[in-house]
Amino acid sequence: MLTLPTIIDRPEQTYAYVTYTVRMDQMQTPADQGFPKLFGYLAQQGIEPIAAPFFNYRRIDMENTHDVGAGVPVARAGDDGEGVRFGTLPSGRYVTLEWHGHYDGLMQTTAMLIGWIRLVGEKFDMREEVDGDHFACRLEIYETDPSREPDPEKWVTTLAFKLAD
16 A cells, blocks of 8 residues: 655755665665664664664666665764764655555555656656766655564555655
8 A cells, every 4th residue: 555645845864874786686785784784883872763764765777786875864973984974864845655565565656656756747856877867865764663563564664755946
């Protein structure tokens, strides 16, 4: 199940992240390696996450590789180290929707959202380059922790893609 797309304003948000360049068949790597590294480092720094973790797709080339960050919002930045960096998600207009179900439904959900954006005449905050599409901010926010909710039909993922001004 998915909700209808909506356009909202999001404030800028400090976050911590670990970056990966992966092929489509390696998309589990940022989750399996990135999130444990990220949360372990934040604990060492005494920094608590303040919202759900996410993937931020900065560059997508479906035929080759993606640049993706495994990230989480934090109240304050810490010191970069051990592959963990701090940054700011940009403020602005975002298109959002929620997907309720297993992660394997996210590709079709994303395709539907892209089609909706074209239909309503909006544009993503992105630029096309020879190595793929570069996004200002393209989030998959994992609202449900699978270790606490084992039923994938109850998982909620929010898509939030920054729109052009």
